[in-house]
Amino acid sequence: MKQRTLFTLIAVSAGLFAQSPAIAQLKQATSVSAPASKPKLVNSIVVVVNDEVITRQELNEQISALEKRLKAQGTQAPNRAELEKQLVERMILDRAQIQLAKENGMRVDDLTLDRTLVKMAEQNKMSLQEMRNQIEREGTPYAKFREEIRDEIMMQRIRDREVESKLFISESEVDNYLAQESAGKAAKQELNLAHILVRLPENATAEQISAKRARAEEVAAKLQAGEDFGRLAVTYSDSAEALKGGDIGWREQDKIPPLFLDAVAKLQPGQASAIIRSPNGFHILKLNGKRTNDGKAGSDLVQQSRVRHILIKPTQIVPDAEVRQKLADLKKKIEAGQISFEDAAKANSVDSSAAKGGELGWIFPGDALVPEFEQAMNKLKVNEISEPVQTQFGYHLIQVLERKSDEQSKDRKRAAARQALRERKFDEALQEWLRELRDKTYVEYRTEEK
Numbered sequence: 001m002k003q004r005t006l007f008t009l010i011a012v013s014a015g016l017f018a019q020s021p022a023i024a025q026l027k028q029a030t031s032v033s034a035p036a037s038k039p040k041l042v043n044s045i046v047v048v049v050n051d052e053v054i055t056r057q058e059l060n061e062q063i064s065a066l067e068k069r070l071k072a073q074g075t076q077a078p079n080r081a082e083l084e085k086q087l088v089e090r091m092i093l094d095r096a097q098i099q100l101a102k103e104n105g106m107r108v109d110d111l112t113l114d115r116t117l118v119k120m121a122e123q124n125k126m127s128l129q130e131m132r133n134q135i136e137r138e139g140t141p142y143a144k145f146r147e148e149i150r151d152e153i154m155m156q157r158i159r160d161r162e163v164e165s166k167l168f169i170s171e172s173e174v175d176n177y178l179a180q181e182s183a184g185k186a187a188k189q190e191l192n193l194a195h196i197l198v199r200l201p202e203n204a205t206a207e208q209i210s211a212k213r214a215r216a217e218e219v220a221a222k223l224q225a226g227e228d229f230g231r232l233a234v235t236y237s238d239s240a241e242a243l244k245g246g247d248i249g250w251r252e253q254d255k256i257p258p259l260f261l262d263a264v265a266k267l268q269p270g271q272a273s274a275i276i277r278s279p280n281g282f283h284i285l286k287l288n289g290k291r292t293n294d295g296k297a298g299s300d301l302v303q304q305s306r307v308r309h310i311l312i313k314p315t316q317i318v319p320d321a322e323v324r325q326k327l328a329d330l331k332k333k334i335e336a337g338q339i340s341f342e343d344a345a346k347a348n349s350v351d352s353s354a355a356k357g358g359e360l361g362w363i364f365p366g367d368a369l370v371p372e373f374e375q376a377m378n379k380l381k382v383n384e385i386s387e388p389v390q391t392q393f394g395y396h397l398i399q400v401l402e403r404k405s406d407e408q409s410k411d412r413k414r415a416a417a418r419q420a421l422r423e424r425k426f427d428e429a430l431q432e433w434l435r436e437l438r439d440k441t442y443v444e445y446r447t448e449e450k
Helices: 006-013 056-072 080-103 110-123 128-137 142-164 171-182 206-224 229-236 258-264 320-335 341-348 352-356 371-379 410-440
Strands: 045-049 052-055 187-199 247-252 276-278 281-296 301-312 359-363 389-391 394-407 443-445
Touching (some): 045 056, 045 080, 056 080, 080 229, 110 142, 187 229, 187 258, 187 410, 247 281, 301 371, 341 352, 341 394, 352 359, 371 389, 371 394
Antiparallel strands (some): 187 281, 276 281
16 A cells, blocks of 8 residues: 555545546635625535535635645645636546445445544554644644545545446456566566646547647647646646646556556656557656666566464454554563463454464465555564554454465466556546546536625
8 A cells, every 4th residue: 555645645635636627717705894784705606516516615725725735745836726727627526426436325434434544644653643633733624634534535435446347357468468577677667657637528529639639739838848747737637646746656667558658668757758649638747767676577486474363353342542552462472472372363363263373374465465464464574473553454463474485376477467457457447437427427617606
């Protein structure tokens, strides 16, 4: 699971990721003094999204949050009107996703939300209270932040479900991937990319295609003139990363779409690509950096770990803090020789492995383990016991008993190849799904109410 900075998480959780066309200039609702006989306008409707509304107050809050985030990351903000255009469209698409998720019966309960918040705090090396204090110092009420994170989880779930169902990987694609892997370089590369997308509407006419190409050419010309890529992404891009200055981050080379990979193949860090055409629209990429990872391409050997664990789940009666303390106490007793790991697992673990002393057997990378568990497991030395590790299932003590390198079976190789291909295709499929969702959404723009 990728880590993000607290500020990025707060900005993302504030609903700052989806897509956008333009609206006419929006006049801010005012509370200027007026005759006593006339009511004061303190808010107004900016846009109707299906059967819900986005208000001027909501939009202003989002603009303020975005301006702070752009300033913190060193990206020059476009003018207010351009920010409004991007944010209104972004908020429309966020709202449409949440509505669809609710229509499909998706809900995020408080326990799931609380675990996500704890995980966010841990990723930022803070306690939950420290993270809460930081959020409130930056001007966001914690109750509002919680609900924004709940919405973010719901949007992620509906995107995963809808997009995954549209992905198809053929056996010939897997064969080609494996052939390329075996003939690949000695070491795999990772690329740090940024992205600007000028999206085409579905079934675009020749006139629409021409207009969108002209917009992409305008962006390319501004880049050639030395304008900042991040500012142009915020102003022009319709991609999910637009309001982050187009930043995609580090990606393994074999998980980047070939169209993008070819476009940046000859670039040096800091350079931008020419305009690329895809079914979704026109793209411009920037190569921020490249690096070589430690894994060897084409290697048939993978590391396996023989693992055992103790799992305890928080309840309303036994909250998270008590569970963590109980596991910390068990760890001390095991390390002091007062109790064996096996006996501690049998007496305390709520996992089905408890009867076997917590034994999970030999684990290949990615073998039905949640990322947090696998990441903690990989950091352990043989016989070392972890600190309490939180996952969606509860809290774990993990111990690695042995490690060995073994050759992957053909089935495992094909499964890994299929997963890499899915990741390669996911972004393009996501953009296509978001375009379809936006086209189906009823949207009515409003001017300031009198």
